[in-house]
Amino acid sequence: SCVAAPACAARSMLAGSAGDHLEFRAPVALSQLSEAPVYQAADRRRELDLLTERLRLAVQPEEVEEAASLLLTLAAEAHRLSDQDINRILELVQILFTTRAEVGANSRAAMTLAALAERGEVGGEVLLRIVAICELALPSAGSLVAAELFEVLGKVVGRHEASPEVVGKVVTIAGCQQLAAHHADAPGAHIAALSTLASAINGTGMDAALLHAIVEAAEMIMTIDRADAVAETALVTVAVAAGSHQAEALVLQRVITFCESVWERTFRGADGSKLPDFLLRVLGMVAQCDAVDSGTLLRIAAVAAEAKDGMPVLVEVVRSRSVTKDLLRRVIESTSAALQRRPHSQDRFSFEVLASAARHPITDAELLNYITHIVEMAVQDPTRPDS
Secondary structure: OOOOHHHHHHHHHHOOOOOOOOOOOOOOOHHHHHOOOOOOHHHHHHHHHHHHHHHHHOOOHHHHHHHHHHHHHHHHHOOOOOHHHHHHHHHHHHHHHHHOOOHHHHHHHHHHHHHHHOOOOOOHHHHHHHHHHHHHHHHHOOHHHHHHHHHHHHHHHOOOOOOHHHHHHHHHHHOOHHHHHHOOOOHHHHHHHHHHHHHHOOOOOOOHHHHHHHHHHHHHHHHHOOOHHHHHHHHHHHHHHHHOOOOOHHHHHHHHHHHHHHHHHHHHHOOOOOHHHHHHHHHHHHHOOOOOOHHHHHHHHHHHHHOOOOHHHHHHHHHOOOOOHHHHHHHHHHHHHHHOOOOOOOHHHHHHHHHHHHHOOOOOHHHHHHHHHHHHHHHOOOOOOOO
8 A cells, every 4th residue: 555655646636626737537638638729838838747747656557558658649649849848758758768667658658759750840959869768778678669669760760850960870779789689589679670770771961881881780680680581671771772872882792792691591591481582683783783893793693693593683784884794704604504404484584694795885706606606506405495
C-alpha cells in the first residue's frame, strides 16, 4: 500500500473538478483538446504540466504506458506545437528512456519521436536533439524499440531541414559496431539500421567519405547478422550508395569488395537463396556507372563469369566506356565457353555480349574475327535451338 500511495494521490489530484485545471478523468482525449476552436498556449502548458506530473508519479507499468500514450497522441495529433511545447515533449521522452524499462512505454516514446520528426514546425535544432535522444536510448533498448529508434533516425535524415551534421551523426550511429553486436540476434534492428543508412544517402551533405562509411557499415552489419534478409537489405543499401551522384571510383571499388564477400558466401554455400539475384543486379548497376574504372569492371566480370546467370552483367561490362581491349577479350572468351555449355538458357545474353563487344569503338579487326568465329561455331552446334 505504501508503494501505491503516491499513485493514488496523483489520481485523486488529477481527477479534480472541471474548474481551474484540466481533467484526466477518461483518460483525456488530448487530440480533442488540441483540436478545440479556441486552444490557448496556456492550456497546452497546463496539459504538459499535468502529463509531467502524471509520469513522475506513475508506479505501475500500465500507468507509465498510459502516460506515454497520451504523450504520443499529443505529438502526433496536436494542431500546432510551439518550440517550448516540443522541448517539453522531448524532455518527457528522455525521462521515459532513462528511467523506465517497460517495452510498451519505450515503444510509445520512440513513436513520439517519429511523430515529432515528421511535423512541419520542427527545425534542424530539434532534429539534432531527436538524434541525440536516439543515441542515448539505443544501447539499452530491446530489439523492438531499437528497430523503432532506427526508423526515427531514417525519418530525420529524410527531412530537408537535416543539416550535414545531423546526417553524419545518423550514419555514425547506424554504423556503430558495438550497437550491431549488442543486437546480434535481432535481424529487425539490423534491417532498420540498414534502411536508415540507405535513407541517409540522399540527405544533405552526403559526400564520398560518408558513402564509403555507409558501405563499410553495411558489410559490418551483414557480417554480424548472417540472416539472408539482412544481407538482402545490405545489398539494397550499397546499391543506393553506388547509384548516388556522389559515388566516386573509390566508393564503387568498396561496393564491389562488399559484393565479392557476398558472392563468396553464396557461391561457396550454394544455399539456394535469393542473394545471387540481388548481387548480380548490384553488379550490373555498378558496371553502368560513369565513375567505374577498368579495374572494378574486371572484378565485376570475374564474379559474373562464375555466376550461373551472370551473362546480363557481362553485357553491361562490355558496354561500359571504361572497358579495355584486354577485358573485352576476356569477356569474349568467357562467352565462348558459356555458349558451349548446356542447357542454352543464357544464349540470348551470350549473343548480346558478342553483339555489344562488336559494336564497341575499341574493338579491332582481330577481335571482330574472333567474335565471328565464335558465332559460326555456335550456329553449327546441332543441339542449339533457332538462336
